[in-house]
Amino acid sequence: MLEKILKSFVCLSLAVLAAGCAAPVKQLDYTAFKQSRPKSILILPPLNESPDVKATYSMLSQMSYPLAEAGYYVLPVALVDETLKQNGMTAADDIHAIAPAKLQEIFGADAALYVTVSKYGSVYTVINSAVVVTANAKLIDLKSGELLWSGSASASSAEANNNSGGGLIGALVAAAVNQIVNSVSDRGHDIAALTSQRLLSTRQPNGILYGPHSPKYGTD
Structure with a gap:
């Protein structure tokens, strides 16, 4: 009987270890990206799948900096947005449906970034309240229409929370306070920056490649 229990315990332990070991991240194929080597990027207004109407422009205002830091020329998002509006394009899904070649003709950029925001805003559970922003992106060559890169990311205000000191009551109070703060302020904007x-x-891992204005261009 003891032997059977020990065998079961060993099997269970191995299963837990196997589950706990994260599968290796699949390496992204950068062949098309390296052949295209875009210099300028057009950021399109993100699609918003969240219930918060602020998600599109909150994310749009945050994405130029990391791309510029990576070494790319980013077309001014306010100018791009106004140009699209002047041409009757106000809905993100309609903008995303514009042919890549047409976008290249209008803006002259090498590639366009298509972003979808799937989560934006407060998530409330019994003992926690957090602001979560999740998005995915695709970089498309505007001349060929080919996919150059894709990725996804998420961030949460709960990452820095520590409710262990006050017990259950303290956690419940903290969750209620966080919910009120999240409701009266746009913490999602700050979390969108991190995302x-x-x-x-x-x-x-599998991040975007360095652009031509980076001193590390061509080293990745």
Whole structure:
């Protein structure tokens, strides 16, 4: 009987270890990216799949910096947005449906960044309240329409929370306070900045490649 229990324990332990060992990250194929080597990037207004109407422009305002830091010329997002509006394009899904060649003709950029925001805003559970922003992106060559790169990222205000000191009551009070704070302030804007950094960083696994204005251009 003891032997059977020990065998079961060993099997269970091995299963837990196997589950705990994260599968290796699949290496992204950068062949098309390296052949295209875009110099300028057009950021399109993100699609918003969250219930918060602020998600599109909150993310849009945050993505130029990490791309510029990576070494790319980024077309001014306010100018791009106004140009699209002047041409009757106000909905992100309609903008994303414009043919890449047409976008290249209008803006002259080498590539366009298509972003979708799947989560933006407060998530409330019994003992926690957090602001979460999750997005995915695709970089498309505007001349060929070919996919150059894709990625996803998420960030949460709960990453820095520590509710262990006050017990259950303290956690419940902290969650209620956080919920009120999240409701009266746009903490999502700050979390969107962190999501954008993670999404478009050259330092992340399978991250975007360095651009031509970076001293590290061509080393990745």
